Amino acid sequence: MTVFTLTPEEWDAVRLSLKVASVAMIASLPVGIAVAxxxxxxxxxxxxxxxxxxxxxxxxxxxxTGYLLLLTFGTKGPVGAFLAQFGIVFAFRWTGAAxxxxxxxxxxxxxxxxxSIEAVDRKLEAAxxxxxxxxxxxxxxxxxxxxxxxxxxxxILCFAKAMGEFGATITFxxxxxxxxxxxxxxxxxxTQVPGGEAGALRLTAISIAISLAALMVSExxxxxxxxxxxx
Amino acid sequence: MSLTVDVRHRLGNFTxxxxxxxxxxxxxxxxxxxxxxxxxxxxxxxxxxxxxxRISVGDTVMVDTAHGIDLLPHRRRIGYVFQEARLFPHLTVxxxxxxxxxxxxxxxxxxxxxxxxDLLGIAHLLKxxxxxxxxGEKQRVAIGRALLTSPKLLLMDEPLASxxxxxxxxxxxxxxxxxxxxxxxxxxxxxxxxxxxxxxxxVAVLAQGKLAAFGPAAEIAQRQDLVPxxxxxxxxxxxxxxxxAHDAGFDLTRLSSGAGNIYVPGRLGPEGTPARVRIRARDVxxxxxxxxxxxxxxxxxxxxxxxxxxGPSSVNVRLDCGGAAVVARITRQSASALGLVPGTxxxxxxxxxxxxxxxxxxx
Numbered sequence: 001m002t003v004f005t006l007t008p009e010e011w012d013a014v015r016l017s018l019k020v021a022s023v024a025m026i027a028s029l030p031v032g033i034a035v036a037x038x039x040x041x042x043x044x045x046x047x048x049x050x051x052x053x054x055x056x057x058x059x060x061x062x063x064x065t066g067y068l069l070l071l072t073f074g075t076k077g078p079v080g081a082f083l084a085q086f087g088i089v090f091a092f093r094w095t096g097a098a099x100x101x102x103x104x105x106x107x108x109x110x111x112x113x114x115x116s117i118e119a120v121d122r123k124l125e126a127a128x129x130x131x132x133x134x135x136x137x138x139x140x141x142x143x144x145x146x147x148x149x150x151x152x153x154x155x156i157l158c159f160a161k162a163m164g165e166f167g168a169t170i171t172f173x174x175x176x177x178x179x180x181x182x183x184x185x186x187x188x189x190x191t192q193v194p195g196g197e198a199g200a201l202r203l204t205a206i207s208i209a210i211s212l213a214a215l216m217v218s219e220x221x222x223x224x225x226x227x228x229x230x231x
Numbered sequence: 232m233s234l235t236v237d238v239r240h241r242l243g244n245f246t247x248x249x250x251x252x253x254x255x256x257x258x259x260x261x262x263x264x265x266x267x268x269x270x271x272x273x274x275x276x277x278x279x280x281x282x283x284x285r286i287s288v289g290d291t292v293m294v295d296t297a298h299g300i301d302l303l304p305h306r307r308r309i310g311y312v313f314q315e316a317r318l319f320p321h322l323t324v325x326x327x328x329x330x331x332x333x334x335x336x337x338x339x340x341x342x343x344x345x346x347x348x349d350l351l352g353i354a355h356l357l358k359x360x361x362x363x364x365x366x367g368e369k370q371r372v373a374i375g376r377a378l379l380t381s382p383k384l385l386l387m388d389e390p391l392a393s394x395x396x397x398x399x400x401x402x403x404x405x406x407x408x409x410x411x412x413x414x415x416x417x418x419x420x421x422x423x424x425x426x427x428x429x430x431x432x433x434v435a436v437l438a439q440g441k442l443a444a445f446g447p448a449a450e451i452a453q454r455q456d457l458v459p460x461x462x463x464x465x466x467x468x469x470x471x472x473x474x475x476a477h478d479a480g481f482d483l484t485r486l487s488s489g490a491g492n493i494y495v496p497g498r499l500g501p502e503g504t505p506a507r508v509r510i511r512a513r514d515v516x517x518x519x520x521x522x523x524x525x526x527x528x529x530x531x532x533x534x535x536x537x538x539x540x541x542g543p544s545s546v547n548v549r550l551d552c553g554g555a556a557v558v559a560r561i562t563r564q565s566a567s568a569l570g571l572v573p574g575t576x577x578x579x580x581x582x583x584x585x586x587x588x589x590x591x592x593x594x
Contacts (some may be wrong), residue, residue, distance in 0.1 A: 132334030
């Protein structure tokens with residue numbers, strides 16, 4: 001075995017991290033778009049409260065977020081106990097890691113999409129309505145396509161955050177190899193055991209490569225989408 | 232199809248109040264900036280919810296606040312051409328045009344795509360993106376997009392205002408064809424006397440949110456007091472005439488009406504084609520005897536009907552020429568030297584080159 005070959009455990013961590021980050025990103029996208037639209041376009045009672053709650057994970061210590069998730073979604077938590085009846089369990093499962101990552105990445109995603117929705121020319125939406133489009137069609141055929149660069153940016157930010165999430169994940173779902181051990185927690189574990197430096201370095205290199213690739217893909221997609229909608 | 236509008240709406244300390252009914256054709260809404268023109272069309276389109284309104288097109292009631300009827304914009308089937316085109320930047324010209332058509336129920340589609348593309352001369356632009364179009368092309372595509380929804384009414388809010396003179400001249404013939412070929416009422420907002428007088432069948436004049444005058448274009452045109460100060464030079468009359476003959480040798484068209492003959496440069500279509508001419512008051516000379524050996528081709532016989540002041544040193548003299556009105560702006564001194572009073576027989580003299588007619592056919 002050479003320095004460049006990953007051990008099966010390390011492979012597990014890489015695969016799991018990609019799965020967790022992808023699921024976190026895709027599952028939070030519809031909610032993210034809905035919340036971003038509410039915050040960008042609607043005035044309602046409790047708007048600043050919603051805004052505050054969405055952004056809380058950005059400013060709270062991740063450990064606190066993880067602990068709150070454990071209290072709520074743990075097997076004995078109110079939501080966790082309820083969902084367990086339907087066989088949906090988050091605690092100490094990879095799904096819990098995805099939930100933790102989604103919560104941590106959510107504010108970044110909402111922020112990017114919200115700014116993008118606010119930049120959409122509402123005169124185009126009015127034009128769409130006069131052409132016969134109902135509010136739902138206006139959103140689907142005008143607002144959403146024009147928001148695409150922001151949506152792509154928000155997705156990548158959420159993905160990147162999920163790839164690097166450590167505190168909330170380890171607090172909520174612990175660090176179980178093959179189930180909840182993601183890249184950062186695996187690197188952390190390797191640095192704690194004698195002789196783990198080589199593995200930690202390998203995973204670090206992979207981590208950097210994935211982050212860089214995500215950034216480049218997002219740049220490329222956003223530029224293409226931006227060119228399409230440039231007036 | 233007829234159009235009935237009765238609107239009252241307050242915006243801060245500005246109140247819009249206007250009521251008029253038109254039998255069809257182009258109703259121009261005319262007035263200076265800030266007089267409430269755009270607010271009025273936005274109320275008609277349903278983009279503004281008014282305090283009070285009753286608007287109907289044909290027998291479709293769009294809004295009747297007294298009876299709790301208020302159709303949402305997308306249910307009104309009113310085409311709207313905005314001042315800034317508002318094409319969707321993420322769609323091609325073709326998709327922009329298809330956009331509204333797609334939302335129109337099949338049974339209610341009357342707009343023929345090929346005919347509209349031809350009418351507006353945009354068939355060659357289909358594959359392009361809005362950003363690759365010139366201002367005039369954008370505006371033509373926007374008109375096509377609105378027409379393809381098979382609307383019951385077409386609103387045009389200063390569709391030429393963002394264009395330079397050359398682009399305006401490029402679009403004007405398309406608008407004239409639109410007026411003559413599309414059988415739906417059109418509300419045309421403008422602050423330009425030239426545009427309104429060239430296109431409108433009826434004119435609603437707005438001033439500070441109130442309807443200052445409403446009536447057939449030819450009647451409103453005679454009211455020089457309605458012409459805004461900055462466009463005073465443009466004041467004049469319009470006469471609806473018909474092509475009588477074309478002189479190929481000199482490339483002149485002779486138009487006729489009850490007022491007599493008027494020559495205009497170029498060829499304006501076959502005999503019998505309706506043609507509206509606009510004669511600006513400052514371009515008209517008056518004579519008490521029929522002038523001879525004079526270069527001006529158009530000499531109309533009439534009688535002074537009214538003399539109104541037009542500034543410290545000039546007056547507007549309205550002549551009744553066989554039922555049509557011609558207004559001449561002359562100095563007070565000339566009016567007094569000629570001894571003009573209502574009833575005086577006089578001749579109006581206009582050069583053929585200063586008569587504004589419809590677009591001549593390309594040679």
